[in-house]
Every structure is written in C-alpha cells, then in structure tokens.
Amino acid sequence: MCWCHLACCYKALPLYTAAILFVEFILVIVRIAIFFSPSSQLVTNSQAVAGFILDWISSLAATLLGILVALTILIILLAILAAILAALCSSSRNRVHSYNEDSTSNTLKDLWKNKPLQRLIQLNCNCPCYIARPKARFIARLVFLLVCFIFRIIAIALYASAGSNTNGGSLAIVCAISLACLGTIFLIDLYHYGVWWHYRPQCDTRCSLLSKKHKRYIPYHLIGVNRTMRLGDKPCPDGFQCRNRLLEHILIFHSDDFKPQERYSQVQQKNPDDTLYIGFHRTKPEAAVSIAHSDFSISTNPRTTMLGQGVYFARSMAETEGKANSAGAYICAEIQMGRVKNVSPGSDINALRGTRDWWATYDTVYYNHSNDSRDEFCVKSPDQILRWVMVVDPECDEKVRNYGLDTEFDDTKCGCI
Numbered sequence: 111m112c113w114c115h116l117a118c119c120y121k122a123l124p125l126y127t128a129a130i131l132f133v134e135f136i137l138v139i140v141r142i143a144i145f146f147s148p149s150s151q152l153v154t155n156s157q158a159v160a161g162f163i164l165d166w167i168s169s170l171a172a173t174l175l176g177i178l179v180a181l182t183i184l185i186i187l188l189a190i191l192a193a194i195l196a197a198l199c200s201s202s203r204n205r206v207h208s209y210n211e212d213s214t215s216n217t218l219k220d221l222w223k224n225k226p227l228q229r230l231i232q233l234n235c236n237c238p239c240y241i242a243r244p245k246a247r248f249i250a251r252l253v254f255l256l257v258c259f260i261f262r263i264i265a266i267a268l269y270a271s272a273g274s275n276t277n278g279g280s281l282a283i284v285c286a287i288s289l290a291c292l293g294t295i296f297l298i299d300l301y302h303y304g305v306w307w308h309y310r311p312q313c314d315t316r317c318s319l320l321s322k323k324h325k326r327y328i329p330y331h332l333i334g335v336n337r338t339m340r341l342g343d344k345p346c347p348d349g350f351q352c353r354n355r356l357l358e359h360i361l362i363f364h365s366d367d368f369k370p371q372e373r374y375s376q377v378q379q380k381n382p383d384d385t386l387y388i389g390f391h392r393t394k395p396e397a398a399v400s401i402a403h404s405d406f407s408i409s410t411n412p413r414t415t416m417l418g419q420g421v422y423f424a425r426s427m428a429e430t431e432g433k434a435n436s437a438g439a440y441i442c443a444e445i446q447m448g449r450v451k452n453v454s455p456g457s458d459i460n461a462l463r464g465t466r467d468w469w470a471t472y473d474t475v476y477y478n479h480s481n482d483s484r485d486e487f488c489v490k491s492p493d494q495i496l497r498w499v500m501v502v503d504p505e506c507d508e509k510v511r512n513y514g515l516d517t518e519f520d521d522t523k524c525g526c527i
Contacts, residue, residue: 115312117512120305124228126298128179131231134291135176138169141284150277158278161268165285168261171254172291175231182227226523234302236522239342242332242362244306251299259292305513311502312509313395316403324402325357325499329509331516333501334364355388357442357499366427373425373485374476375452382449382473386496389423389487391441392430395506398439402500406492412464417453417475419466420488421495429483438506443498445489448473455480466490 152158240247272278337345346363370388379385424430451472476487
C-alpha cells in the first residue's frame, strides 16, 4: 500500500496536535517565568512589555488549548491510577477487578475518541459551510497562524532589543523556539487540507506525477447528492439555471442529472475554437487512474463506437448510465469542441460506426437525440479535452471510510465544535 493511504496518520492528527500544544503550553510557562522573574527587569522595560503583550496575544489560543490538553492528560493519569489502586484493593475479587478494568479502559477510549474534544484541541471549526469547502477552512487556519507568526516575530525583535541588562535575549530565544510549534501546526493543517482537496482514492497507488490536465479527485462524499439543507451546505441556489462552469462546483453543488449547458447547437460560437463544452465520461476506476496520470485513450471497438472512433461524453453524470460499458468512476471534463458535425436519429449514423472518416473534416460529432437526455458526443482527439475532475464510486474507494472523512462532521456541537 502506498504510504499516502495510511489511515493511521490521518486519524492521529489530534494526537499530534495535542503533543504540539502541550509543548507550546510549557514554553508559555517558561516565558512567563522569565518575564516576571525579579532579576529579569523586563517588567519595567517598555519594549519588553510590548513584546510580551504581542507574544501573549499570539499564544492565547495555544495556552488555553494547552491547559485543556494538560487537564485531559491529568484526567487520564488519575483514571489509570484509580484503576491500579482498584486492582490492588480487589485482588481477591477477580470479577469486580475485571469489570473495573474494562470500565476504566472504555471510559478512557470514549474520552479520547470524543470528536468534539478532538476538534476543540485542534481548534478546528466544523461549520457546515466547510464540508464542501476544504480550501476555505484551510485559508481561515492559515490566516490565523500567519497573524500569530507575525505577532511572535515582532515580539522576538522587541525582546532582543530590550537591553543587555535584562533577560530579553533568553526570552527571545524561547519565543523563537515556539515558532517551530507554529510551523508544525501549519504542516498538520496542510496535510489535513491535502487529504480533502488534493484527495487520492484508494485505487490510485501510483507514485508518478498526475497529468497537468487532471485538476483533482473529489471524494465521493462531497458530490452534490450528499449536500444537506443546513446553512452553508446547501446545493447551488441557482439550480438548473446555474452558469458556473467550474468543474468542482458542478460536481459538488449539483445533482447527478444537472446539465451544465444547453445542447451544443444552442451554445456554439462563430469561431469553433471559442466553444468550450462540459462533458461527462464513465469508466472503470483502474482506467480513471490511468487517465489521471496520462490522458484519455481513443475508443476503437465498432460495437461501442456508434459515432465513430474517439472519446465519448454525455451531458450529465446520470446520462452516462446506459451509454458507458464500464462503471466505477465518473469524469467531468471541459472540452474544446472545434468543428462539429451534428447528426440526428434520422441521419445515416451507421455510416459513422467504428470509422474515423469524419476526422479530416470535423473534430467532434454531436448526436442530437429526440430526447435531449440521451444526447452524446464524440471527440476525435484527447488534445481537445482541456481539464477534468474525477469521482470514484464508494464501492471502489474505501479510503473515505477508512479515514473517517464521511463522518468527520458528525456529532458537531454548538454548530462548529
């Protein structure tokens, strides 16, 4: 298994954060002790006082959370001590001893697995608006850490300039060491963001680079059918009238029967190269992974190439049902249509089957069915496919469940914790 699919690393993020916050808490205590030391003479130094205020502001959240971590550790230690004492006092009563052990163990497990407690320790907001917007949550965290970093850098400069007759130099060194904690928290947040927004499904174990056309995989629990009506996690309010052509928006905020555009004949431009069209393709997960790391391949089987040889697309995710011969992954792509040949049920479509005769004159064949939900089109070259995003079905991707991504926003307290 590829190292990037290790669920234990992701599930241990609260533990890593708790350890960093505990170290941060210790460093805060050291800084307070140095600042208020009678021999430091920092309390009477205006520069040191200004630095301490900025330092304290930047460390306030870490201090409070560090206290929470310390209290949690204390509770766990007291529970373990109580269990040991109970074991010693009840050595002659095996049943009671066993029951007390199991009860204590279960209590400690429940305490650590408490999701609101984990989110509070991580200072990780679970507002519903962040469910489908991992980037927004990362930016909010980044701004917070950046402000703390700037305040702490200024504090270090003020401590260092407090004078040689004070302990400002020692305080500056301890404060500088605390920057490593901020840096580590940033790396943890970056990893958390990467798991959500630069997701790789379980079936993609290749370590090679992704294609430049590949924008991202989207975890299946983020697609439109999973939107709720909670504030911030609603489907796109424009519904079928939406004109947003971002591929991520189409998959995340719309249902699977959403058609981003009208029929090609209604949206085509005078210059063929100016017409971009959104298409949907369905294939096997293994083929989707291959596409993500390289490009689409041309279909040449006469049985499956009604419009001729090329790459086939439908106008919505739902419309790929019954057209594609394989399943397990969906691809939403932006396509440059070029010169388009329009055909209809009344035309001689059989003359196109399995051939590439139209390649010399056209770039795309668009099939206008009497029922527009059964329209499809075929492009002759993968070069016409400019970019894409992918979704792998739950049956073929266990990573979401293994990582707990689909339950990460469960048990949210007070709307955000």
